[in-house]
Every structure is written in structure tokens, then in C-alpha cells.
Amino acid sequence: MPPPADTPALSMQGVKKRFRAADGRDVEILRGIDLSLPRGAYAVVTGPSGSGKTTFLMVAGLLLPPDAGTFLFDGRDVSTLPDRDRTALRKTAVGTVFQKFCLVPGRSALANVELRFRYLGTPAAEARRKSLAALDRVGLAHKARQPAHLLSAGEMQRVAIARAIAHPPTLLLADEPTGNLDPDTAARTMDLFADLNRAGTTLLLVTHHPAWNAPSSALRLTLRDGTLSP
Ligand SMILES: Nc1ncnc2c1ncn2[C@@H]1O[C@H](COP(=O)(O)OP(=O)(O)OP(=O)(O)O)[C@@H](O)[C@H]1O
Numbered sequence: 749m750p751p752p753a754d755t756p757a758l759s760m761q762g763v764k765k766r767f768r769a770a771d772g773r774d775v776e777i778l779r780g781i782d783l784s785l786p787r788g789a790y791a792v793v794t795g796p797s798g799s800g801k802t803t804f805l806m807v808a809g810l811l812l813p814p815d816a817g818t819f820l821f822d823g824r825d826v827s828t829l830p831d832r833d834r835t836a837l838r839k840t841a842v843g844t845v846f847q848k849f850c851l852v853p854g855r856s857a858l859a860n861v862e863l864r865f866r867y868l869g870t871p872a873a874e875a876r877r878k879s880l881a882a883l884d885r886v887g888l889a890h891k892a893r894q895p896a897h898l899l900s901a902g903e904m905q906r907v908a909i910a911r912a913i914a915h916p917p918t919l920l921l922a923d924e925p926t927g928n929l930d931p932d933t934a935a936r937t938m939d940l941f942a943d944l945n946r947a948g949t950t951l952l953l954v955t956h957h958p959a960w961n962a963p964s965s966a967l968r969l970t971l972r973d974g975t976l977s978p
């Protein structure tokens with residue numbers, strides 16, 4: 749049975765994440781994240797460099813398991829989900845635009861976008877059609893055959909965006925998604941995110957730019973000292 753309509757997209761209580769630093773000590777990066785993100789929300793996260801924004805997105809996007817706390821994803825407790833199940837859920841529900849793009853060098857822009865369909869069981873022709881459409885939406889249809897490592901940084905960023913949206917995600921995470929884009933292309937990218945949000949996708953965006961042209965209704969969150977506050 750599907751969860752009730754008012755189930756939050758993400759619900760976190762006391763979520764912690766620590767890493768082993770080079771000197772062997774554990775450093776707690778997320779020190780108790782409390783968040784209830786309604787379905788269809790448009791949330792913008794800011795915070796100083798190194799405060800843990802990317803780490804937070806990795807946990808929210810099911811790429812990293814939390815070390816402590818409760819995490820419900822669309823009403824389902826994923827705090828202690830086995831890696832395989834967490835990955836399967838991520839593949840179907842989450843689109844991620846990584847801060848460092850995470851494209852496969854040597855593969856074409858199109859092949860990188862098609863990776864979104866791996867493990868989804870989408871027929872190859874359909875995956876290709878949707879991947880080309882996604883590249884077109886970010887203005888890169890003409891670069892489909894270009895090897896990813898021969899693209900400019902802004903083009904790589906847009907391929908990463910195309911990959912994240914080619915299969916419409918329930919939750920779209922984007923980490924500094926306009927960091928390498930000129931003002932016009934950045935504005936078009938923000939319009940694209942707004943369109944996806946209006947169509948029902950929950951958005952969680954990280955940026956250093958406080959004056960980003962997010963809608964006035966956007967939820968604004970700050971990550972500082974390992975906790976998230978309005
Ligand atoms: N896998 C890891 N192992 C050890 N330390 C890590 C690991 N990943 C992140 N860290 C550390 O966690 C801290 C937070 O990193 P994170 O990338 O989440 O910050 P951020 O807020 O996204 O920064 P920026 O704004 O510069 O992108 C950093 O000090 C980083 O060195």
C-alpha cells in the first residue's frame with residue numbers, strides 16, 4: 749500500500765555521520781540532523797565550505813548510510829537498510845547532480861546520461877530517446893557523441909544534470925549545480941528545476957549563492973556545526 753499523501757519526502761531525526769580523518773581520529777560531520785521535508789518541497793541548503801553539505805546530500809540521497817539517528821525516505825525506514833536495498837531504492841527514486849559531476853571519462857555524453865537507466869530495466873531504445881531528450885533540455889543535444897572528458901566544465905555540469913533528470917526522479921539532489929555555468933545558462937537551469945518541481949519532484953539544492961533565484965516559497969536551510977537550521 750502506498751504511504752499516505754502527507755508523508756514527508758524525507759524525515760530525519762538525530763541523523764549523524766562521521767568520517768575517519770587522516771590522523772586516524774573520527775570526525776563527526778553531521779551531528780544530529782533534524783528535518784521533515786514535505787513532498788514536492790523546494791529546499792535550498794547553504795553553509796560554509798566544509799560544513800557537510802555534500803555529506804548531507806549523500807545521506808539524503810541514499811548514497812551513504814547514516815551512523816546514527818532515524819531516517820525515513822518517503823515513509824520507509826532506511827536508517828539501517830542493507831546496502832543493496834538502499835541502492836535499489838536510490839536508482840528508482842533519486843536523481844543526483846554531483847558537485848564533481850562524476851561522469852565516466854572516455855564515454856560519450858549520451859552514454860553517461862544512459863547510465864541513469866542502468867538497473868531500471870528500461871529498453872535500450874527508450875533509454876536512448878529519453879537520454880537524448882534530457883541532453884536537449886540542457887542545450888547539449890549537439891554534444892551527445894562527445895567524450896565526457898573533452899567537454900567544458902559547464903558542459904560536464906549540464907550532462908550531470910541531464911543524467912539526473914532523464915528518468916524523472918521523486919527526489920532531485922543537486923550540489924552547486926550552477927557553479928560552472930554562465931548567468932544565462934544558470935538561469936535556464938534554475939527554470940528547468942522549477943519546472944520539475946512544479947511537476948511534483950521534491951528538490952534539495954545546495955549552493956553558496958544566497959541570492960539564487962529560487963522561488964520565494966522555497967524552504968531555506970543552513971548547515972552549520974553539523975546541524976541544519978532554518
Ligand atoms: N569520505 C570522507 N572521508 C573523510 N573525510 C571526509 C570524507 N568526505 C568528507 N569528509 C570531510 O567532511 C567535511 C565536510 O565535507 P563536505 O564535502 O560535506 O563539505 P561541504 O559543505 O560540501 O563543502 P563545500 O562547500 O566546500 O563543497 C570536510 O572536512 C571533508 O574533509
Ligand SMILES: [Mg+2]
Nearest residue numbers: 801802847923
Ligand atoms: Mg560540497
